[in-house]
Amino acid sequence: MDMQSVGDAFIRPGQVLTDRSALSAASRWTQAVSEADGVCVIHLSPGADPCEVTAELREEGMQASPNHVFRGQPLFFGGPASRPFPCPPIPYKPGRTRSDVVIGLLDTGVAKHPWWSRSDWYERLGPDDADATEGAQAGHGTFIAGLLARLAPGAALRVDRVLDGDGFTDEATVVRALHRMRDQPPDVLNLSFGGHTFDDRPPPLLSDAVAALSGTVTVACAGNTASDRPFWPAALACAVGVAALDDSQERRAPYSGHGTWVDACARGEWLASSYLECGEFEGFATWSGTSFATALVAGAIAGAAGDEPPKEVVARLLDAEGARQIPDLGVVVPASL
Structure with a gap:
């Protein structure tokens, strides 16, 4: 994906x-405009700076933002847990009980897997919603789907592939997908991706799109930034921002984002779930990251x-009385898999 860095943000x-x-x-400033699902992307004339144009439009009372680049948040920047590892098959048999709960999953898609191969929701997926098979984050959506399925058995997934195989997307793609959900x-929406904004302010169109799903609980990852800088969409007031704990569930995972804008935390290290069947993987893997802590919280809510x-x-x-809280990480959400 074509992108440029503005500080620690990408656009x-x-x-x-x-x-x-x-x-x-x-x-x-406009050279061309592309419009879809209620969102306009202005392609600027040569020499026009997206951040400066955004600032001027906002001063005039307009909703505007550079088209920020977001990325899925499995741990990917080094360390012993920085990639998925093959693991033995996980004993899990989907129950026959059906729930009315629907979980939205915007991610890399979901691949065929024994855990849901006969599920109604999987049979409704189109080819564009199949998981990526190549790239650093191929299988990310399938891994998350397995965590959700085990914590909220019987719930249906509504899948929309917005991340490519390397886990990248942009704000326009995400906002359009959110508009299609209106x-x-x-009932619950899992967003295991995000990024910083050029000015550390909430991106207005993304904020409005999440807030418009007023009956939905949106759960988003705090990012693998190891910092307290706001990470969007997790830092939105209308979202539940989730940080990752280490495997002891006592301390912050060293890579996890944190801060007063984080609402909850869950284990994010060495989780095991469904995965692709490729190479040395036989449909199962262990992986780490705030992406997966987010799925544990979303799954607990949906369950x-x-x-x-x-x-x-x-x-x-x-707000539960007596719930364990950790400063800058929020409420600890235990999840048994």
Whole structure:
């Protein structure tokens, strides 16, 4: 994916994300516009800086943002747990009980797997929602789907592939996918990707798109940044931001993002789940990262949402009297797999 660095944030060069109301105001910088699912991407004229254009449009009261680049957050920058490792088959037999709970999964897609090969939700997936087979994050979505399936048995997944095989996407792609969910919003939404913004402010169109799913509990990863810099969309007020604990579930995993904007935490190291059948992998792997801590929290919420509305579940989870909390990591969510 073509991108440029602005500080520790990444953006698509020469692109500004906005809605139709800003097109006239942006015309003096515009070379072309691409529009889909209620989102406009302005392709700027040569020499126009996306961050400067964004600042000017915001001063005029417009919704605008550089088209930020986001990436999935398995641990990938080094260390003994920085990639998936093959593991023996995990004993798990999907139950026959069906739940009315729907979990949205925006990720690399989901591959065929024995755990859900006969599930109604998997049979409805199109070829564009199949997991990537090549790239550093191929299998990321399938791994997360397995964690969700075990914690919320009987729940249906609504899959939309927004990440490529290396785990990259951009803000426009994510906002468009969120807009497509508005007619039939999921109960719980798992977003195991994100990134910084050029100015550390919430990206307005992404924020509005998440907030518009008012009945949905959106759960997003705090990132593998080892810093307290806000990581989006996890830092949005309308999202549950999730950090990773080490395998003792007593301390922050050293790579995990943290800060006052984090709401919850769960184990993120050496988790085992479903994976691709390729090379040395026979459909199962162990992997680490805030991506997977997020799936544990989303799965715990979805698993309890069969008995009460998901918004009530998350309120009880985050405000429970006597719940263990860790400063800058939020409420500890234990998850048994």
